[in-house]
Amino acid sequence: MTAGVQTTAITYREALREAIREALSSDPRVFLMGEDVGLYGGSFGVSRGLLAEFGPERIRDTPLSESAFVGAGIGAAMAGMRPIVEVMTVNFCLLALDQIMNNAATITHMSGGQFAVPVVIRMTTGAGRQVAAQHSHSLEGWLAHIPGLKLLAPATIADARWMLAPALADPNPVLIFEHGSLYNLKGELDRDHGPVDIDRAAIRRPGSDVTLITYGGTLPAAIAAADQLADAGIDAEVIDLRVLRPLDDETVIQSVARTHRAVTIDEGWRSGSLAAEISARIMEQAFYELDAPVARVCSAEVPMPYPQHLEQAALPQPAKILSEVLRMLGKGSGG
Amino acid sequence: MIVGPDREHGLHLLAQMLRIRRFEEKCVELYSATKIRGFLHLYIGEEAVAVGTIEALLPDDAVVATYREHGHALVRGVPTEALMAEMYGKLEGCSRGRGGSMHLFDAATRFYGGNAIVGGGLPLALGLALADKLEGRERVTACFFGDGAVAEGEFHECMNLAALWSLPVMFFCENNRYAMGTAIERYESETDLALKAASYEMTSWSVDGMDVLAVEAAARKAVAEVRDGSRPCFLELKTYRFRAHSMYDPDLYRTKDEIERYRQHDPIPALQRRLEADGSLSASDIEQIERSVAEEIERAVAFAEAGTLEPVEELERFVYWEGSLA
Numbered sequence: 202m203t204a205g206v207q208t209t210a211i212t213y214r215e216a217l218r219e220a221i222r223e224a225l226s227s228d229p230r231v232f233l234m235g236e237d238v239g240l241y242g243g244s245f246g247v248s249r250g251l252l253a254e255f256g257p258e259r260i261r262d263t264p265l266s267e268s269a270f271v272g273a274g275i276g277a278a279m280a281g282m283r284p285i286v287e288v289m290t291v292n293f294c295l296l297a298l299d300q301i302m303n304n305a306a307t308i309t310h311m312s313g314g315q316f317a318v319p320v321v322i323r324m325t326t327g328a329g330r331q332v333a334a335q336h337s338h339s340l341e342g343w344l345a346h347i348p349g350l351k352l353l354a355p356a357t358i359a360d361a362r363w364m365l366a367p368a369l370a371d372p373n374p375v376l377i378f379e380h381g382s383l384y385n386l387k388g389e390l391d392r393d394h395g396p397v398d399i400d401r402a403a404i405r406r407p408g409s410d411v412t413l414i415t416y417g418g419t420l421p422a423a424i425a426a427a428d429q430l431a432d433a434g435i436d437a438e439v440i441d442l443r444v445l446r447p448l449d450d451e452t453v454i455q456s457v458a459r460t461h462r463a464v465t466i467d468e469g470w471r472s473g474s475l476a477a478e479i480s481a482r483i484m485e486q487a488f489y490e491l492d493a494p495v496a497r498v499c500s501a502e503v504p505m506p507y508p509q510h511l512e513q514a515a516l517p518q519p520a521k522i523l524s525e526v527l528r529m530l531g532k533g534s535g536g
Numbered sequence: 537m538i539v540g541p542d543r544e545h546g547l548h549l550l551a552q553m554l555r556i557r558r559f560e561e562k563c564v565e566l567y568s569a570t571k572i573r574g575f576l577h578l579y580i581g582e583e584a585v586a587v588g589t590i591e592a593l594l595p596d597d598a599v600v601a602t603y604r605e606h607g608h609a610l611v612r613g614v615p616t617e618a619l620m621a622e623m624y625g626k627l628e629g630c631s632r633g634r635g636g637s638m639h640l641f642d643a644a645t646r647f648y649g650g651n652a653i654v655g656g657g658l659p660l661a662l663g664l665a666l667a668d669k670l671e672g673r674e675r676v677t678a679c680f681f682g683d684g685a686v687a688e689g690e691f692h693e694c695m696n697l698a699a700l701w702s703l704p705v706m707f708f709c710e711n712n713r714y715a716m717g718t719a720i721e722r723y724e725s726e727t728d729l730a731l732k733a734a735s736y737e738m739t740s741w742s743v744d745g746m747d748v749l750a751v752e753a754a755a756r757k758a759v760a761e762v763r764d765g766s767r768p769c770f771l772e773l774k775t776y777r778f779r780a781h782s783m784y785d786p787d788l789y790r791t792k793d794e795i796e797r798y799r800q801h802d803p804i805p806a807l808q809r810r811l812e813a814d815g816s817l818s819a820s821d822i823e824q825i826e827r828s829v830a831e832e833i834e835r836a837v838a839f840a841e842a843g844t845l846e847p848v849e850e851l852e853r854f855v856y857w858e859g860s861l862a
Contacts, residue, residue, distance in 0.1 A: 232670065258670065264700065266693035272659020273666055273697065279648065280598075280667035299690075303653050304660060312641035312649065313632025314854040317861055348855045372857035 207392035213355075214384040216362035217247045217323075221285060224369055225255050228283055231369060234261035234270055235287030235323075244289050245325055245384050271297035271322060275305045275374070278320035283369050291326040291340050291378065305374035306349030317372040321365070327380040327418040327468055331512060334504035339468040341378050341417070342475040345446040351375045352445035353399055354417035358388040360443060363397040371399065378445075380418030380468075399444055402452040408438035411526050412456040414479055415466035416442035419517050423466050426522035435526065445475060453479065454486045461492040464525050466517050471499035496525045541749060543816040549591070549748050550811065551825045553583040553804050556607035558829050559616070562837065563606070563623060563637075567783055571840075572623045575652075576637050577604040581778035582712060584803035587611050588751025589678065589708050589773070592759040598646040598664045598677040600657040602710075603638035604777075605650035608680060614642040620836035626843030633846055634854065654715075655681060655688035658707075662694055665703040669766065676762050678706045684715030686729055695736040698768040706762045707733065707770040708755075710745065712777045717789040733770035745773030746801040749810070776801070 211219075224231045233248060239262040242249030252260040263270040267288060274286035288294045294301065305318050328337035345352050351373050355361045361379070368375040405420065406427050415423040420441050427437040438456050442448065457463050463483055467476035480495040501515040541549065560580050566572045579586065586607040590599070593612075601608045609619055614630050622629030623637055631641045638652040648664065651657035661679035668675045685691050686709065698705045709729055713720050720727050733740035739761055743754040751773060758769040776798040780787040811817035 261701075264693070264696060266697055268690045269659050269662060269693035269697045272656075272690075272694075273663035276648075276660035276663020276665075277667040277670075278663070279660070280664045282663075282667045282670065284663075299653055299656060300659055303656055304651075308641075308649065309857050310854045311631060311635045311639040312643075312854075313629070313634045314858060315631070315641050315643040316648070317857045319861060351856075370860070372859070372861040 208389040209392060210387060211358060211390045212384065213358055213361045213386040214245065214247055216358050216390060217365075217379065218249070218251070220362050220365035221248065221251065222254070224283075224285065224365055225251070225259060228369070230281065230283040231285065232259040232261065232282065233285045233287065234263055234274065236263055236265060236289050238262060238287050243287065245379075245381070247384075248287070267293050267296035268300055272300035272304060274320045274322065275300060275308075275318055278318050278374075279308065279316050284320050285365075285369070286320060286322045288322060288324040290336060291324045292336055292338050294322075294324055294340070301344070301350070301374070301376075302347055306347045309373070310349060318374045319369070319372050321368045321375050321377060323377045323379060325381050326378040327382060328500070328505045328512060328516060329382045329418070331507055331509055333507040337505035337512075339500065341445050342467070342469040342473065342478070344376060345475055345478070349374070350446060351399070352378065354378045354380070354443060354445055356380070356383065356417050356420035356441050356443070358386065358390050359394055360397060362390055363394060364399060366396050367399045375399075378417055382418050400449065402440050402442045402444065402449040404438060404452065404456065405441045406437070406439040408436040408460065410436045410460055411462040411464065411529065412438045412440060412453070412460045413464050413466060413522065414440045414442065414453060416445060416475075417468070419466045419468050422517055422519050423522060425519040426526070429519060429523050430526055433527075435530065437526065448478070448482070450482055450486060453483065457483055457487045458490045461490055462529055463491070464496045464498060464522060464529070466498045466522055468500050468517060470502050471497060472502065474499055493529045496529055498522050498525055540810065540814045540816075546807070546811045546814075546816050547821060547825065549587055549752070550804070550807050550817070551829065552587040552611050553748065553807065554825055554829050555610055555616075555832065556583045556586065557804060558833055559610060559619070560606060562833050566623070566837070572637070574636055575603065576783045577781065578777065578779040579604050579607040581798065581802065582710060582745065582775045583607055584748035584751050585708070585710050585745045585773045585775050588748045589755040589771075591752045592755035593676065593678055596646065596675050598648055598661075598675065600648045600661040600664070600677065600679045601640075601650050602654075602657065602680055602682060603650050603652040604682070605640055605680070606637070609640045609642065609647055612647055613645045614640065614647055616832050616836040617839035618642070620840040621843045624840040624843060625845070626840055627846045628839065628843040632854070655685040655690040657681065658685070658690055658694040661705050662698055662703055665698070665705045666701065669703060674763060674766075676704050676706050676759055678708060678759075680708045680710060682715070683709065683711040683713065683720055683729060686732060687715065687723055695733055695738065695770070699736045699738045702767045704762050704766050705768045706759050707768060709770065709772045710775055711772050712775050714777070714781070714790070716781045717785070719789070729772045730770060738768050738770050740770035740772070742772040742774060745775030746803045746806065748803055748807055778802070
């Protein structure tokens with residue numbers, strides 16, 4: 202901790218709540234709606250206490266009607282409001298996909314630039330809690346396919362706290378993915394930090410031998426792998442993409458130009474994944490910088506199984522990242 | 537029995553219906569001449585619905601429409617030139633040519649688009665109305681959709697949410713008896729659509745959508761209920777399209793007899809006869825309306841013809857909003 206910087210110990214969940222509270226306090230156009238965001242306090246506890254503070258008009262519990270309330274958020278945004286719509290999890294956003302894809306992502310374009318859609322749609326994503334196939338999806342890659350949307354994946358306390366304000370200020374639909382494994386993440390929040398950008402990836406750990414590129418829930422795995430690699434004398438750089446659409450190619454390409462090796466780590470399924478997209482972009486823009494083919498560590502291509510040992514085997518783990526890097530450096534198969 | 541309109545209003549309604557009819561007849565011609573491409577869904581036969589309902593709205597109210605929305609846009613006041621230019625895909629079109637027939641948008645008249653996903657506009661209408669409610673504005677959002685939308689889950693989600701939250705949405709269900717090629721008896725277990733809406737604790741009723749005076753009277757009553765009561769209302773307009781679903785549709789799923797039977801209820805001659813019987817309409821009135829409509833459409837076609845195609849260099853514009861918002 203630097204002397205003079207005010208920090209507070211806070212969880213990722215609390216950081217999200219502080220951000221929502223600040224947005225509600227500073228702009229009367231902001232309101233939160235979603236399933237159980239009010240009386241229940243949010244199914245992941247993010248909005249606990251906000252109903253008492255802001256009342257039922259601005260903290261709106263909705264029926265289990267994802268298409269209706271996500272679409273209502275889009276419509277309200279078109280009429281000048283700044284809605285924060287909470288879709289409990291990415292799995293249920295499939296029930297609102299028509300609204301997200303056919304309305305939120307297209308209306309600015311279809312109207313020839315007449316209507317902005319400044320809606321923020323938050324959702325939990327990811328696996329790791331033994332909740333089986335229908336509650337464990339990581340569909341960021343799917344949604345990142347869609348022009349017209351912006352996608353954010355806060356992976357740190359600071360991003361959880363500071364990404365919401367720029368997302369609400371953005372005139373476009375912004376989807377925010379909160380990985381379920383991060384809510385209890387605890388850390389120091391720099392009180393003077395202030396708003397972050399929502400354009401650039403961040404280098405979370407500088408290094409010179411290999412670039413590990415990841416986002417959201419797999420950032421901790423990448424950092425853990427980098428620490429283990431350091432013990433083996435390998436200096437890994439870790440990039441947190443932060444923004445999944447539009448992607449910040451520059452940070453990635455510049456890093457690869459320094460390290461000449463890249464591993465992408467993505468909880469999405471390997472086929473047609475964000476990891477595949479990153480890999481293609483590195484090939485297109487930095488092919489001659491590479492000392493080895495880009496490697497990918499993704500989830501196994503199975504619907505997520507319930508038993509813990511199978512689920513953990515399906516997910517990107519530090520050991521897998523480690524072994525990919527060692528293989529890439531010609532140092533054996535590792536673990 | 538609907539009281540006859542005064543002469544001026546009667547002529548206005550007739551002119552509005554004729555504007556839609558002639559505009560679309562011209563579109564068919566232009567489609568054959570390959571000036572207009574893609575999907576073209578004609579409203580011919582259903583004109584009384586858009587004309588009568590939109591008559592009941594105030595200038596500041598919002599309209600959310602479907603992909604069969606030329607008529608709604610025309611009578612709502614989207615400039616005819618801009619509509620025709622949109623049909624041509626020209627830069628001067630109301631959606632800059634990017635939307636086409638199914639995606640007419642106009643911020644100036646609060647026309648929130650033709651929506652080409654059946655039922656897709658309903659949630660948007662809820663959101664527009666929610667914004668008004670939260671901001672304390674006494675505006676109405678008119679949401680048009682067809683009978684086919686009633687089979688979508690989104691319809692039921694939206695009926696429930698609009699009623700639950702008392703949102704000022706005027707649901708106008710244009711029941712033309714077909715979901716594309718499937719007759720309502722073949723896809724609905726309960727064909728009384730107003731009854732479905734009533735089950736969501738919403739005032740709802742049906743009206744003859746081929747009678748523009750009946751439509752207007754019902755719409756005024758319903759819109760007043762939405763505006764004064766700040767709650768949704770559902771009006772089913774029983775109508776019929778005389779033309780195929782789209783230009784691609786060979787219309788094999790209904791008989792010529794059926795179409796002919798409904799043509800006997802064509803809303804335009806029906807109003808004409810009514811006005812003539814009241815002594816409000818002379819041959820010279822008709823002539824004058826037809827001439828003025830023909831001139832309007834001619835101007836629109838000339839405008840569209842003279843319009844510009846957006847440079848290909850601009851292809852990727854408007855995917856994201858250009859600039860920032862206040």
